[in-house]
Amino acid sequence: MKLNPNLVATSASPVVEAKRWIAGKSFPADRPLLNVSQAAPIDPPPEALREVIARAAMDEPMAHVYGPVLGLPELRGEVARQFSKAYGGTITQDNVAITQGCNQAFCAAIATLCAPGDEVILPVPWYFNHQMWLDMAGVKTVPLPTGAELLPTVAEAEARITARTRAIVLVTPNNPCGVEYPADLVHAFAALARAHDLALILDETYRDFDSRPGAPHDLFQDPDWSDTLIQLYSFSKAYRLTGHRIGALIAAPARLVQVEKFLDTVAICPNQLGQRAALWGMQNLHDWLAGERAEILARRAAIEVGITRLPGWTLLGAGAYFAYVGHPFDEDATALAKRLVDEAQVLALPGSFFAPKGDAQAARQIRIAFANIDRGQIAMLMDRLASLA
Incomplete structure (x- = not known):
């Protein structure tokens, strides 16, 4: 089979790879998976905007x-x-x-x-x-x-x-x-x-x-x-x-x-x-977007407080949809991320997905994308991270 060597040499998408870690797995109803792997809103647009899309689909032939x-x-x-x-x-x-x-x-x-x-x-x-x-x-x-x-x-x-x-x-x-x-x-x-x-x-x-x-x-x-x-x-x-x-x-x-x-x-x-x-x-949607921004900033604040209270964890950066943290465990971040799925029911991405292969610092780092979890779920996330041994 002939394949473009540049494409073959390109790593698989980290988001796609992480989804394989949860494929076929089920999680207890009282302990659902907290997915903090992907930085994208999962809620639909506000209703007024959906109505605009629907009207355009029905009434605008040029659309x-x-x-x-x-x-x-x-x-x-x-x-x-x-x-x-x-x-x-x-x-x-x-x-x-x-x-x-x-x-x-x-x-x-x-x-x-x-x-x-x-x-x-x-x-x-x-x-x-x-x-x-x-x-x-x-x-x-x-x-x-x-x-x-x-x-x-x-x-x-x-x-x-x-x-x-x-x-x-x-x-x-x-x-x-x-x-x-x-x-x-x-x-x-x-x-x-x-x-x-x-x-x-x-x-x-x-x-x-x-x-x-x-x-x-x-x-x-x-x-x-x-x-x-x-x-x-x-x-x-x-x-x-x-x-x-x-x-x-x-x-x-x-x-x-x-x-x-x-x-x-x-x-x-x-x-x-x-x-x-x-x-x-x-x-x-200027006012609506301002509300979205305020909510994201509130979640950021909750993440910042929560991480600083976790023994051994270090907050390296926070803003927009993300917190980037250092973990306290004597294991590679990829191994830890896979363990998080099974032991904490958390899907997060290791720092090694964002750095050259073999990067020693990345092996100690985890990215948490918090846009899809509310402040109550952020508190739940902190409890689960605190319970890891």
Whole structure:
């Protein structure tokens, strides 16, 4: 059988792998599985938004045919308007492409930047789908270590830049660590990228759940931002549209000419119903989204308090949908994660899923995605972790 060696060499999806750990298993009614493995809302969109989707499906014939490759002009324009206001900069409709989820936005960005053999710098721990796509594309992942606060440094990044480097990727708030990158650090990375004629890919999938008031950075205030910056965004988390696959890529119009080629080849156009839902959500669900953010921040606070009360456990980072923790056991994090299923009825992902193979620090770390468990279940999670021997 002939297979693409780059695809064969790519690790399986950690989420898919973790689901195999619970396949065929049943859990007591009085001790149900707590699934903290995947960072995605499982509840449906609010009823008003579902009604918008239903009406579009029934009443809009154009919602069922191919649309513009780069997305509905109305949605592109709304993203440009709201993001310009939020960041205090100038973003136009011509800077915005709508994609089939934020993962596709990342893939499209890399396709415009890299040929096989090129390099991209990823901070560790990294978002595994980013690293998987680089492997598939034949692009070398250059790991960038992070310190005790799980923040990369410009000096460490600059030391890893070579003639083949094409981009640096930052995710903030971070997946898997939850850490919110300080504005001055993001600004410094943009300056580094510009100095070396690289792209800074800034994945802000979780921007709606950032705990800080105001804009998280000032990059869009630079009139020449599009020379360096490629921003990624997801509507999935904000409006519970994960199954509709709607994301966005914000970049220079000249780059979007190339993005359009990629998107036309792999999807032709973004999901039409999902785009209409995202547009309506942006225009009508501001207060509802503020409530969602407040609830996520409350869960974050509950996680922070709970972890600090567990003997031997260490809270390394928390924010958005995630807590990243150090465990106290003399075993690899993957082995511990499998044991958690059987002994604590908890499905979580080990740090080894977010780092290069053999990473010693990752072996001591676990990611907890708390968006799908309420504060009562968070208390239950802490009790179960405390009971482990």
